Amino acid sequence: MTDKFDLLILAELQQDARLPTPELAHRVGLSAPSCYRRVRALRESGLIEREVALVAPSTMGWPITMLVLVTLERDHGRIVDEMIASLQREPEVMDLWYVTGEQDFVLQVAARDMQSYEQFTRRVLHARDQVRSFKTLVVMGQHKRCGALLPG
Template identity: 40%
Template sequence: MKLDSTDQRILRELRNDGRLSNAKLAERVGLSATPCWNRVRALEEAGVIEGYAALLNQKALGLPDTVIIEVKLAKHDERTLERFGEALADLPEVVEAFLVSGEYDYLIKVAVAGTEGYESFLRRKLYRLPGFQDSRSIFALRCLKRSVSVEP
């Protein structure tokens, strides 16, 4: 789907506030309600808009610390990668996970409550995942930018 400038304005507005009513969105992008609604539907159907979500404050939820973890697997066959990936996706502490190139196989972002919470996550969960071999961790000191998607 080729995006025109109106589509891009719609996407920027929804990226900033996914709860905008269609009337307010239409007003902000300079359309009447029906054409705006049709464009949003087309963007959803084309998969440009994948969904809508609430952003939760991890500190308010008792998980103030973010840790970035590089994980190395013992083997790299399809079954090991699949089993590890599925098990990883089921862990509630995992905010994001990527299969990556390089020395390590996965890059994982987790939300935990301090070093005790992190140790518990490592020992009771991560180390027990199928295929796990080694990890290296980095505690985030402060978040400088947080976006839920790319800028259109």
């Protein structure tokens, strides 16, 4: 069960996961040892899944981002599982969601250029019989990234 201090710790770490424990403790009003124990417990409980560095794809040569809405021929458990496993292996797929509604998946895809995206669609989407259709939305600008779940 989380309390007010756990929520404050989570809010701070979602903004900067590299905060030294003494600084984090000061910000949330705890002693450093108490804060350390709480962070460890949050990790062990799974509330903190992982701590990662967010890299801007454009700085790595992937300047184009697309959201791809994928519809399968049939929404069957085995087909869905195979599709998830397959898409997880594709380096261009940054995020993958299995969703309700008209589409079955939403992908966030990074591309070096439109030609590389076309190659991706041919290799990954057109080549699979279970894909009925897909729609591509080209991201013109990103105004919020990895929004934190703040206490509320």
